[in-house]
Amino acid sequence: MDTSSPASTTGLGDLSDSGSSADHRQQADVIRPPAGHWRLALPMAGNEAALLIDRRALVANLGLLLALLILGALSLCLGSVTLSPLASARALFGQGSAMDSFLIHELRLPRLAAGIATGGAFALSGCLMQTLARNRLATPGIIGIDNGATAFAVASVVGLGVSLAPPALALVGAATATALTFGLAGGIGTRGYRFIVAGIGVGAVFGALTQLMLARVDIDTANAAYPWTVGSLNARDPVSLKVLEVSLLIGLLLSRRIAQALNVLRFSDSVAAGLGIQVTRCRRWALMLSVSLTALAVSVAGPVGMVALIGPELARHLSSPRGVPLVGSALAGALVMVSADLAGRLMLAPLEIPVGIVTAVIGGPVLLWILLRPTRKVP
Amino acid sequence: MTRHPRGGSLAPGIINQTPADGAPRGERRRALTVTVMWLIAALALLCLTSLLIGAGEVGPLTSLATLVGHPIGAATGSDEARFVMTELRGPRTLVGLAVGASLGIAGALLQAVARNPLAEPGLLGVSAGSAFAIAVALVLGASAATLRVSVAQLGAVCGCAFVLGASRLNAVGQDPIRLVLTGAVLSGLLGALTSLLLLMDQRAADEIRFWLVGSLAGRRLADLQAILPSLALAATITLTIARPLSALALGERVAVGLGHHPRRVRLLAIAVVAMLVGAATAVAGPIAFVGLVVPFAARAIAGPDIRRTLWLALILGPMVVIAADIVARVVVAPSELSLGVITALIGAPVLIAVVRSRRLPTL
Numbered sequence: 250m251d252t253s254s255p256a257s258t259t260g261l262g263d264l265s266d267s268g269s270s271a272d273h274r275q276q277a278d279v280i281r282p283p284a285g286h287w288r289l290a291l292p293m294a295g296n297e298a299a300l301l302i303d304r305r306a307l308v309a310n311l312g313l314l315l316a317l318l319i320l321g322a323l324s325l326c327l328g329s330v331t332l333s334p335l336a337s338a339r340a341l342f343g344q345g346s347a348m349d350s351f352l353i354h355e356l357r358l359p360r361l362a363a364g365i366a367t368g369g370a371f372a373l374s375g376c377l378m379q380t381l382a383r384n385r386l387a388t389p390g391i392i393g394i395d396n397g398a399t400a401f402a403v404a405s406v407v408g409l410g411v412s413l414a415p416p417a418l419a420l421v422g423a424a425t426a427t428a429l430t431f432g433l434a435g436g437i438g439t440r441g442y443r444f445i446v447a448g449i450g451v452g453a454v455f456g457a458l459t460q461l462m463l464a465r466v467d468i469d470t471a472n473a474a475y476p477w478t479v480g481s482l483n484a485r486d487p488v489s490l491k492v493l494e495v496s497l498l499i500g501l502l503l504s505r506r507i508a509q510a511l512n513v514l515r516f517s518d519s520v521a522a523g524l525g526i527q528v529t530r531c532r533r534w535a536l537m538l539s540v541s542l543t544a545l546a547v548s549v550a551g552p553v554g555m556v557a558l559i560g561p562e563l564a565r566h567l568s569s570p571r572g573v574p575l576v577g578s579a580l581a582g583a584l585v586m587v588s589a590d591l592a593g594r595l596m597l598a599p600l601e602i603p604v605g606i607v608t609a610v611i612g613g614p615v616l617l618w619i620l621l622r623p624t625r626k627v628p
Numbered sequence: 629m630t631r632h633p634r635g636g637s638l639a640p641g642i643i644n645q646t647p648a649d650g651a652p653r654g655e656r657r658r659a660l661t662v663t664v665m666w667l668i669a670a671l672a673l674l675c676l677t678s679l680l681i682g683a684g685e686v687g688p689l690t691s692l693a694t695l696v697g698h699p700i701g702a703a704t705g706s707d708e709a710r711f712v713m714t715e716l717r718g719p720r721t722l723v724g725l726a727v728g729a730s731l732g733i734a735g736a737l738l739q740a741v742a743r744n745p746l747a748e749p750g751l752l753g754v755s756a757g758s759a760f761a762i763a764v765a766l767v768l769g770a771s772a773a774t775l776r777v778s779v780a781q782l783g784a785v786c787g788c789a790f791v792l793g794a795s796r797l798n799a800v801g802q803d804p805i806r807l808v809l810t811g812a813v814l815s816g817l818l819g820a821l822t823s824l825l826l827l828m829d830q831r832a833a834d835e836i837r838f839w840l841v842g843s844l845a846g847r848r849l850a851d852l853q854a855i856l857p858s859l860a861l862a863a864t865i866t867l868t869i870a871r872p873l874s875a876l877a878l879g880e881r882v883a884v885g886l887g888h889h890p891r892r893v894r895l896l897a898i899a900v901v902a903m904l905v906g907a908a909t910a911v912a913g914p915i916a917f918v919g920l921v922v923p924f925a926a927r928a929i930a931g932p933d934i935r936r937t938l939w940l941a942l943i944l945g946p947m948v949v950i951a952a953d954i955v956a957r958v959v960v961a962p963s964e965l966s967l968g969v970i971t972a973l974i975g976a977p978v979l980i981a982v983v984r985s986r987r988l989p990t991l
Contacts, residue, residue, distance in 0.1 A: 613816055
């Protein structure tokens with residue numbers, strides 16, 4: 250749960266701030282905030298520092314957080330053994346029976362944490378990648394980065410004489426796939442559909458390599474690795490999860506730092522440069538963050554690519570179009586991941602549907618809609 | 629056969645012209661004939677290799693000795709080798725021939741109909757459609773064997789209909805890349821739905837798990853017999869529509885002026901594609917990228933006219949599939965690799981190359 254804590258603290262902070270902003274609006278001589286914003290002024294000795302808070306984004310993020318909390322509670326309660334909310338709350342705080350406490354602490358809580366962390370990481374990296382490539386379809390899953398990370402991580406599982414941890418190898422794989430995709434896109438740019446199809450080609454090669462490596466090991470190892478290769482929260486590795494949680498926190502903070510630059514990056518390069526943004530540096534940071542978050546998330550849950558598409562899409566619809574919804578994407582991604590995992594666990598009860606299949610079934614129509622919707626003509 | 633004008637809007641110089649582009653007509657034709665002869669020889673050699681090489685105990689020399697009927701060096705023929713060749717490798721090679729030819733021709737036809745060099749049955753979701761249809765039929769209680777081919781063809785028709793319908797929506801068809809993307813997404817969606825169905829039904833999963841990865845291993849002559857009628861029908865229709873399709877490449881109006889019916893020709897071509905892909909998928913499972921690589925190579929050799937690329941696809945398709953099958957057998961020796969893995973490794977670079985080419989060719 251520690252992944253959602255920074256979001257929740259900023260959210261609470263914002264709430265209390267919004268109350269004080271009302272007094273400020275009553276003062277006539279204070280600068281009026283733009284429509285749909287709250288202006289939060291912090292009186293300091295001498296100079297006044299002010300903060301603009303986007304009202305709609307704040308409400309959207311709080312709503313997402315609330316939904317995530319409810320779903321989190323549900324996924325703690327529901328399962329092959331259904332606990333009452335009271336029993337699970339008691340077990341959560343160490344008061345329940347040994348059985349309940351085992352269920353909550355050993356099985357469901359780590360799974361929930363993994364769902365939130367991977368969902369947040371996938372969606373945040375998707376949002377970053379979409380912004381830096383200026384392409385709504387350019388999410389790491391679609392342009393083959395997931396597959397690259399998976400191929401290298403599978404190499405470590407299969408054991409090709411390398412004794413590195415899966416997260417490290419996944420990082421190498423993701424970096425390789427990114428370099429390949431962007432390198433191949435050198436002549437064609439990242440904006441159009443061509444970039445996406447080139448990425449699909451790179452992804453297909455890495456997918457085939459993964460299959461090749463899995464074919465070399467004995468059937469038991471391959472079967473054990475199967476749910477992980479389609480994306481599942483079942484086979485999570487505790488060390489990788491810890492690494493992911495820490496780096497998701499760092500990633501959120503860092504992405505907040507470049508948020509302003511990313512907002513401007515949605516214009517053309519020359520406009521961004523004219524507004525004083527170091528375009529290349531900002532892109533490089535965003536790319537690095539996106540690739541490493543994807544790789545670490547893949548090392549926990551396997552390639553659950555569609556979350557990186559649905560999460561930012563959802564966040565963009567909910568929050569205002571003024572800024573790049575970074576925190577919102579992470580929250581929405583976590584929400585999508587947790588609900589998909591819950592659905593996968595409950596739908597065919599004794600059996601478990603890997604979360605990657607659930608998100609593919611949900612995400613496919615979304616992607617089709619993006620591709621087939623009428624294009625608006627820019628006047 | 630006249631030369632198509634280069635760079636015109638009707639029939640742009642497609643991928644590559646023949647090397648002997650500027651040479652007189654007779655000379656070019658002769659060069660092409662020689663190339664075709666070489667290709668046929670290569671195909672024969674590949675078939676022989678496919679008979680001789682395998683993962684089991686029976687080595688190439690023993691197989692060859694059995695084949696020619698008397699000992700070669702130290703190796704002598706054996707009954708075991710005879711059994712392996714007539715019961716395992718022989719049928720497998722024949723099935724590979726049929727599957728490769730079907731997929732190659734289907735790719736060439738689909739590209740001509742969609743006027744898109746990236747249109748490929750595997751990428752556009754046609755194969756995924758037939759795989760999904762088979763999974764549905766199995767879950768509903770059908771057993772394998774006879775039902776398969778027609779069900780797979782029905783699914784292929786649905787896949788074709790969806791993608792071509794989507795191509796009429798919001799000008800998706802004008803952008804070849806967007807169409808391919810739509811098809812790829814449809815493939816992914818159908819693949820996920822197929823795995824969902826198989827999770828729900830263990831019996832069906834056990835029955836088709838091996839088939840679903842795309843492979844020629846363990847296919848019998850009976851499988852081939854089941855698809856032969858539809859292959860024959862498809863071949864007949866293809867022969868009748870090759871000429872109109874070639875005219876259609878010059879534009880709708882030219883084709884109408886020459887007395888063809890574009891709508892009817894397109895419908896027939898799609899029916900043939902569905903028939904061929906359905907048959908190939910029913911036997912070997914979904915195999916992607918063959919329909920992309922084969923027409924690409926055929927155009928590089930013979931130029932853009934579909935009447936030539938179809939014949940070349942008939943030779944090149946089996947070559948690709950059989951070569952991939954040999955590699956799939958040998959690479960991870962005691963076990964088998966799925967055919968789709970090898971074709972993806974060959975096909976994805978071709979896909980990227982086509983996408984990267986600056987002026988995306990339209991057909």
